Amino acid sequence: MTYNFPRVPPRSSLAIRVLGTYGGSAPGYRMTTFLIDGETALDAGALTESLPLAAQRRIRRVALTHAHFDHFASLPFLVANLAGRESEPLEVAAPAPVLSALRAHVFNDLTWPDFTRLPSAARPTLRFRKISEARPYRAGSVTLMPVPVRHLIPGFGYVVSKPGRAVVFSGDTCPTERIWEVARRTRNLKAIFLEVSFSDTQADVARDSCHMTPRLVAEELAKMPPDVPVYLYHMKPPSLARIRREIAALEEPRLKLLESERSFRF
Numbered sequence: 001m002t003y004n005f006p007r008v009p010p011r012s013s014l015a016i017r018v019l020g021t022y023g024g025s026a027p028g029y030r031m032t033t034f035l036i037d038g039e040t041a042l043d044a045g046a047l048t049e050s051l052p053l054a055a056q057r058r059i060r061r062v063a064l065t066h067a068h069f070d071h072f073a074s075l076p077f078l079v080a081n082l083a084g085r086e087s088e089p090l091e092v093a094a095p096a097p098v099l100s101a102l103r104a105h106v107f108n109d110l111t112w113p114d115f116t117r118l119p120s121a122a123r124p125t126l127r128f129r130k131i132s133e134a135r136p137y138r139a140g141s142v143t144l145m146p147v148p149v150r151h152l153i154p155g156f157g158y159v160v161s162k163p164g165r166a167v168v169f170s171g172d173t174c175p176t177e178r179i180w181e182v183a184r185r186t187r188n189l190k191a192i193f194l195e196v197s198f199s200d201t202q203a204d205v206a207r208d209s210c211h212m213t214p215r216l217v218a219e220e221l222a223k224m225p226p227d228v229p230v231y232l233y234h235m236k237p238p239s240l241a242r243i244r245r246e247i248a249a250l251e252e253p254r255l256k257l258l259e260s261e262r263s264f265r266f
């Protein structure tokens, strides 16, 4: 008699589910959202349309790269779904300027209720947690370290790590330096997730909005540690077809376009 046991991954592996890989919204194009070990979200563009309620309830924390809409659009709805949950509040973790923007413009009792005081101030649904590069965040199974990048508003990439493995997320950025210095120093770096938003034919738009195009990505590669695969995300849906052709024309084997939901285990 044979038993088919489910394959149990090693406890220390780093599981990343790509729930949303785009910098804009249309059917089949979910906005930027990564789920780490099933309980930590990095950005929240599309959590509530990606995950059934039971999986939403397992989320303990959401770390945010910046306060642009395509990165937190589903957060108000996630928080509403979790209201009254019998557990610790959902932690929304980010550097101070990101949290200030959310307090002022989203959870302000005008745009959306202030769930840091609901259902009661003593047992709120939501708790903000300020983090910084100098104060990395031990988030359940992983450590999250925000690193400033260059964007229109204060924006941060993240180093997500656990013993023996790490990955880097760029966040929204145009050509930048600091996060690549950190990446070059990071041991056991398994992957880099880098934004590319616009086509090279939209270089002006990309420069004015501080985003990457394939040509800029190719230049940025020289700053990264060698031999680490680079997964590209945050394509604007109307630009996707051109971006795909331009990336293919680079013939750079390290670059892979993240075009759909995917799960990684590092």
Ligand SMILES: [Zn+2]
Binding pocket: 023, 068, 070, 071, 172, 234
């Ligand atoms: Zn964005």
Ligand SMILES: [Zn+2]
Binding pocket: 066, 068, 151, 172
């Ligand atoms: Zn942005």
